[in-house]
Amino acid sequence: MCLGIPGEIVEIPPDQTDLARVDVSGVRRAVNIGLLDGQPLRPGDWVLIHVGFALSKIDEAEARAALEFLEGIGQAYEDELAALRDSSIER
Amino acid sequence: MRFVDEYRDADKARALSARIASLCEPGRAYKFMEVCGGHTHTIYKHGLEDYLPETITLVHGPGCPVCVIPMGRVDDAIHIAERPDVIMTSFGDMMRVPGGRGSFFDSTAQGADIRMVYSPLDALKIARREPDRQVVFMAIGFETTAPSTAMTVLRAAAEGVRNFSVFCNHVTIIPAIKAILDSPDLRLDGFIGPGHVSTIIGCRPYEFIARGYGKPLVVAGFEPLDILQSVYMLLLQLAEGRSEVENQYARVVPWAGNIRALRAVNEVMELRPYFEWRGLGFISHSALRMREKYAAYDAERLFDIPGNRVADPKACQCGEVLKGVLKPWECKVFGTACTPETPIGTCMVSSEGACAAYYNFGRFSRQRVREATR
Amino acid sequence: MTETTREQQVLERIDRARQRKARVREERITMAHGAGGKATQTLIEAVFLDAFRNPLLEPLEDGAVFGAGGARLAFTTDSYVVSPLFFPGGDIGDLAVNGTVNDLSVCGARPLYLSAGFVLEEGFPVEDLRRISASMARAAAAAEVSIVTGDTKVVQRGKADGCYVTTAGVGLLERDARLGVAHARPGDAVLVSGPVGEHGVTIMLARGELDIEADVTSDTAPLNGLVAALQAAVGEEVRCLRDATRGGVATILNEIARAAGVAVVVEEDAVPVRPPVRGACELLGIDPLYVACEGRMVAVVDGDAAESALAALRGHPLGAGAAIVGRVRDDPPGLVLLKTAFGGTRIIDVLVGDPLPRIC
Numbered sequence: 001m002c003l004g005i006p007g008e009i010v011e012i013p014p015d016q017t018d019l020a021r022v023d024v025s026g027v028r029r030a031v032n033i034g035l036l037d038g039q040p041l042r043p044g045d046w047v048l049i050h051v052g053f054a055l056s057k058i059d060e061a062e063a064r065a066a067l068e069f070l071e072g073i074g075q076a077y078e079d080e081l082a083a084l085r086d087s088s089i090e091r
Numbered sequence: 092m093r094f095v096d097e098y099r100d101a102d103k104a105r106a107l108s109a110r111i112a113s114l115c116e117p118g119r120a121y122k123f124m125e126v127c128g129g130h131t132h133t134i135y136k137h138g139l140e141d142y143l144p145e146t147i148t149l150v151h152g153p154g155c156p157v158c159v160i161p162m163g164r165v166d167d168a169i170h171i172a173e174r175p176d177v178i179m180t181s182f183g184d185m186m187r188v189p190g191g192r193g194s195f196f197d198s199t200a201q202g203a204d205i206r207m208v209y210s211p212l213d214a215l216k217i218a219r220r221e222p223d224r225q226v227v228f229m230a231i232g233f234e235t236t237a238p239s240t241a242m243t244v245l246r247a248a249a250e251g252v253r254n255f256s257v258f259c260n261h262v263t264i265i266p267a268i269k270a271i272l273d274s275p276d277l278r279l280d281g282f283i284g285p286g287h288v289s290t291i292i293g294c295r296p297y298e299f300i301a302r303g304y305g306k307p308l309v310v311a312g313f314e315p316l317d318i319l320q321s322v323y324m325l326l327l328q329l330a331e332g333r334s335e336v337e338n339q340y341a342r343v344v345p346w347a348g349n350i351r352a353l354r355a356v357n358e359v360m361e362l363r364p365y366f367e368w369r370g371l372g373f374i375s376h377s378a379l380r381m382r383e384k385y386a387a388y389d390a391e392r393l394f395d396i397p398g399n400r401v402a403d404p405k406a407c408q409c410g411e412v413l414k415g416v417l418k419p420w421e422c423k424v425f426g427t428a429c430t431p432e433t434p435i436g437t438c439m440v441s442s443e444g445a446c447a448a449y450y451n452f453g454r455f456s457r458q459r460v461r462e463a464t465r
Numbered sequence: 466m467t468e469t470t471r472e473q474q475v476l477e478r479i480d481r482a483r484q485r486k487a488r489v490r491e492e493r494i495t496m497a498h499g500a501g502g503k504a505t506q507t508l509i510e511a512v513f514l515d516a517f518r519n520p521l522l523e524p525l526e527d528g529a530v531f532g533a534g535g536a537r538l539a540f541t542t543d544s545y546v547v548s549p550l551f552f553p554g555g556d557i558g559d560l561a562v563n564g565t566v567n568d569l570s571v572c573g574a575r576p577l578y579l580s581a582g583f584v585l586e587e588g589f590p591v592e593d594l595r596r597i598s599a600s601m602a603r604a605a606a607a608a609e610v611s612i613v614t615g616d617t618k619v620v621q622r623g624k625a626d627g628c629y630v631t632t633a634g635v636g637l638l639e640r641d642a643r644l645g646v647a648h649a650r651p652g653d654a655v656l657v658s659g660p661v662g663e664h665g666v667t668i669m670l671a672r673g674e675l676d677i678e679a680d681v682t683s684d685t686a687p688l689n690g691l692v693a694a695l696q697a698a699v700g701e702e703v704r705c706l707r708d709a710t711r712g713g714v715a716t717i718l719n720e721i722a723r724a725a726g727v728a729v730v731v732e733e734d735a736v737p738v739r740p741p742v743r744g745a746c747e748l749l750g751i752d753p754l755y756v757a758c759e760g761r762m763v764a765v766v767d768g769d770a771a772e773s774a775l776a777a778l779r780g781h782p783l784g785a786g787a788a789i790v791g792r793v794r795d796d797p798p799g800l801v802l803l804k805t806a807f808g809g810t811r812i813i814d815v816l817v818g819d820p821l822p823r824i825c
Binding site for chain 2 (some may be wrong): 002003004005006008024025032034035036037038046048050051052053055056058059060062063065066067069070071073074076077078080
């Protein structure tokens with residue numbers, strides 16, 4: 001439920017505090033950042049966009065941690081496959 | 092695309108898939124409900140079930156805002172839209188949803204002025220541009236979308252725009268999950284929690300599911316690896332005998348949610364005593380209406396609406412599908428009388444609806460397809 | 466009975482239901498009837514084909530091919546309604562010329578002569594009409610066709626949206642190639658001549674309602690040069706050509722699968738989509754495979770000729786972004802399957818109407 005797309009803030013116009021220009025894969029749109037009141041936002045930050053509003057600031061450290069976990073699983077899987085190959089060669 | 096492509100990696104999926112298989116107890120069947128229709132869409136769109144062992148069934152839940160709108164509310168909206176002084180605005184999702192007397196598209200063919208918008212703010216913009224018309228926004232969606240509607244109303248009030256109003260159909264997810272947990276005909280092993288709703292409400296509201304009902308829940312993101320990882324996390328909880336709320340989608344979902352957004356919703360809207368959900372019937376405290384203070388922006392107060400209850404078509408088993416009791420193809424009319432061209436039920440209309448997802452993306456024998464794509 | 470067999474039975478029942486004769490259930494025309502998807506198909510089959518039925522019309526190709534005075538001719542017509550009339554990369558004028566040139570080209574014909582009919586709304590600026598005509602003249606010169614006859618009608622203000630253009634065209638078939646969607650065979654390769662979805666996204670954004678800015682321009686272009694290059698290289702091996710307009714590449718692939726009774730298996734990774742088109746589609750929740758192109762074609766060629774066909778397309782400026790996107794298989798007949806970039810499988814169906822921007 002609810003399509004949310006990550007976009008990168010490219011500009012926060014100084015005269016309109018609740019708007020930011022956001023880039024999604026080369027496509028730009030102004031989104032309302034009023035729901036992120038109080039969170040410092042800068043160009044280069046990523047936000048989740050839903051119906052023209054930024055709902056949440058994307059936490060890059062959390063994203064990295066999740067990817068590292070997935071890579072860890074991938075590495076373990078590769079090691080197992082390699083071990084399996086080695087053992088079948090021995091046999 | 093960043094934060095998208097990284098989570099669509101086939102190599103990582105294969106590795107996760109192997110882990111998932113190794114966590115499954117031999118001979119045990121697992122049923123997990125993805126509450127949110129967005130997850131249903133992702134699962135079918137990316138062919139995610141190819142990575143799951145056959146002993147794991149993903150049951151599609153009620154979290155599809157379009158699917159749960161009862162026919163009577165669509166009729167009410169059309170009734171408002173047919174007034175010559177009104178411009179009805181709506182997300183594209185609603186345009187084909189059938190009410191008792193047709194859809195928005197049928198209504199535009201009869202001359203009603205119904206326009207698609209991307210954001211409620213776009214509806215407000217139309218109101219500013221056309222001060223002589225009444226611009227009504229057909230508000231649908233769960234907690235994810237309600238704050239955007241609320242912020243738009245607050246903006247309209249601040250600017251003193253008087254020709255803008257909201258036909259409020261926002262619903263809340265927790266009562267629906269509770270209704271499913273209390274329904275006797277479904278045995279579930281755990282939940283894949285709705286990621287984008289949780290950006291607003293946070294993870295705490297699900298704790299009663301883990302504690303009270305003993306079912307694990309993992310709040311999940313919307314890319315295919317997010318969902319696979321969530322299945323893995325659910326299986327791990329089961330294997331370790333835990334029943335907790337976990338957050339797989341921490342890059343987007345803060346544990347506490349978005350207080351600012353909840354405040355905006357609470358300022359503008361209040362819980363309805365009860366609301367009808369299509370297929371699920373009346374559920375108490377499960378939807379939002381505009382507060383008295385914002386009566387001037389409440390289309391329900393501004394316009395006479397018939398408010399008739401329209402019974403779902405007899406043949407339609409959307410309720411059972413929404414509760415996850417029936418798989419889409421098990422419905423009596425699926426794919427024959429009810430198709431995307433001639434939808435009887437809402438589940439066949441919304442791109443998130445389980446029936447539409449299965450019909451459009453998954454309508455084939457997996458075995459034959461495996462042969463064909465080898 | 467196992468669950469799998471029960472599911473299989475339901476799938477077969479659905480398949481039978483889909484074979485049934487099309488019937489228009491609506492009492493009035495809706496926008497979906499013009500979108501190029503299932504609703505359009507149904508309308509054409511149930512109303513027009515029913516009334517006009519004849520062997521030339523029946524294959525429902527982009528144009529009709531027939532013999533006359535010893536020559537083989539192709540004949541086609543198309544109407545153009547677009548809002549806005551002027552958009553990045555083109556306008557209704559070059560669209561109307563290129564569209565008819567392309568319909569003739571994908572029949573395997575060399576386009577020769579076009580007609581142009583205009584429906585104008587009272588109050589429409591003459592200056593705009595000049596611009597449109599100049600653009601038509603340029604497009605015709607580029608495609609080496611002449612606009613040799615025409616018609617003008619004016620309707621009252623409010624009865625039309627500025628300017629509609631209808632073009633018809635005749636072309637000459639110079640080689641004996643018989644192209645048709647029904648000719649696709651298992652083992653064939655499926656190519657697209659360039660990145661998909663650019664025209665449709667350009668129009669959606671040019672309307673301005675979505676407030677989205679992107680560096681996308683319409684792909685409107687005449688395909689006759691590209692078709693000639695392809696035919697010169699692998700003429701005998703080409704089974705069918707279609708320009709992927711309304712309904713996008715997905716709709717064309719379904720027409721091929723259905724007409725030839727074959728399966729088309731597409732690799733998602735292989736389908737060229739430029740980043741801003743992808744970005745706009747993600748944001749709006751639509752699939753670029755369903756978005757219209759106006760200068761791209763789908764080609765089905767013998768599998769052994771796939772690489773030569775690709776080289777021929779890429780050797781032409783309009784085919785620089787061409788790609789082999791899939792293969793034709795024998796089973797399951799009538800279905801288009803997608804191997805997703807994620808490594809899963811799903812089908813690609815025909816949409817009912819236009820892809821709608823969605824929030825969920």
